[in-house]
Amino acid sequence: MSPSLAASVFEEPAVGRSTMPAGWxxxxxxxxxxxxxxxxxxxxxxxxxxxxxxxxxxxxxxxxxxxxxxxxxxxxxxxxxxxxxxxxxxxxxxxxxxxxxxxxxxxxxxxxxxxxxxxxxxxxxxxxxxxxxxxxxxxxxxxxxxxxxxxxxxxxxxxxxxxxxxxxxxxxxxxxxITLMPVVLFAIIFFWTPPHFWALALFVKSDYAKVGIPMMPVVAGETATRRQILGYAVLLLPLSMAPWWIGGTGAVYGIAAALLSLAFLALSARVGLRERTGPDDTMKPEKQLFAYSIIYLFALFAALVVDRMVA
CATH class of the missing domain: 1.10.357.140 (UbiA prenyltransferase)
Incomplete structure (x- = not known):
């Protein structure tokens, strides 16, 4: 942490000084x-x-x-x-x-x-x-x-x-x-987070590099980041179905989790197996994965609720 940033804990620097009335x-x-x-x-x-x-x-x-x-x-x-x-x-x-x-x-x-x-x-x-x-x-x-x-x-x-x-x-x-079921739900989001966030980091890595934040694409490079995205997606597939396997949900959730996670894995594979991109690359697969990852988590937890209601 730079000295100027450390000092800002106690002092209000110019970047954070209020210059106009704040609205709600x-x-x-x-x-x-x-x-x-x-x-x-x-x-x-x-x-x-x-x-x-x-x-x-x-x-x-x-x-x-x-x-x-x-x-x-x-x-x-x-x-x-x-x-x-x-x-x-x-x-x-x-x-x-x-x-x-x-x-x-x-x-x-x-x-x-x-x-x-x-x-x-x-x-x-x-x-x-x-x-x-x-x-x-x-x-x-x-x-x-x-x-x-x-x-x-x-x-x-x-x-x-x-x-x-x-x-x-x-x-x-x-x-x-706390029982096993909420721990599994915790683990699902925990393992979902890296591929979700690294997909974003791949197409905004220049921002992180500019301010010195050691995000994975900046430090390890695109290829290593892509491989790790795919690796986490592979782990997420069985983990997402664990609530069904441990008896915490029924088949409604289990089938939904399988379909949603297979789609997540397919999109992650498109990102993970890509060759190195050039400066003019639009990074469409990465943007698609990032957008789908949000839909994925909403849909997965919605399936959890639907399963509970029909049980």
Whole structure:
């Protein structure tokens, strides 16, 4: 971490100094609402798939806490990475680099959301679920953002655990305990994350290279990244069907998981077996895999809920 970035923890640099009034849309943008959609959806699916039912008001409260916590972690991520975001084309338009929200304001907003989500979850649902929520926020904001991301090309592999917590938290909110099933759901997202994110990193690697983030395509090269994408897709196929094999779901989920994962594997193979690309390559297979990977996770967890409802 550069000295200027380390100093920014205590001082508000020019890139994060507010130069215009912030609107509610700017604070909403700090929570990364598009990313949050998938987080919230998998949390809802984990709660519904659990074998026990809780009162609808408590279920709503649990999902709200997960939503607020995810938003708080995202705000803390943007506070810490304001300098990096300013140097990347994909993120330069975010509120902090643009000066619409001060850097310390983003930090305080993230801390407030994170703290509120954990305490409300604890008092309304239970402290076990609250503790896991707190761990997930810390994992994303500190372990991934501050430690892993700037230091190792395995950042997204290890850091993938941050995005895998929501269905586990939803399950614990409903049942109060952890069994094999929510652990498998956690593992599915954990192994889905590298091919999902590396597909994106392949066609925006110049951004990461420019700001010195050691993403896999930048450090290990395109060929190694493509091979690892394919490798994770191979592992994801049997793992996605594990909920059926362990008796946690029925055939509806099992068949859906097989079809969805075979399509994921086919797209990953197109990416993984490609030759080195040139400067004018549009990277269409990589973009298709990235888009499908989002659809894949939505559809896979939707199948989990449908299976539960028809059981």
């Amino acid at each position: 849309q700017d604070f909403l943008a700090l929570t990364k609402p598009r990313v949050m959609t998938l987080v919230v959806f998998t949390a809802i699916c984990g709660l519904i798939a659990a074998p026990e039912r809780i009162h609808p008001v408590l279920a709503f409260t649990a999902i709200l806490c997960i939503t607020i916590g995810a938003g708080g972690a995202a705000a803390l991520n943007q506070w810490w990475e304001a300098d990096l975001d300013a140097g990347m084309k994909r993120t330069a338009g975010r509120p902090v680099p643009q000066g619409r929200i001060g850097r310390t304001d983003a930090r305080d907003f993230g801390m407030a959301l994170s703290s509120a989500s954990v305490f409300i979850m604890g008092f309304a649902i239970g402290w076990f679920a609250a503790a896991i929520l707190a761990v997930s926020i810390f994992y994303y904001a500190v372990v991934y953002t501050m430690w892993l991301k700037p230091r190792t090309p395995q950042n997204i592999v290890i850091g993938g655990g941050a995005g895998a917590f929501p269905p586990l938290i939803g399950w614990v909110a409903a049942t109060g305990n």
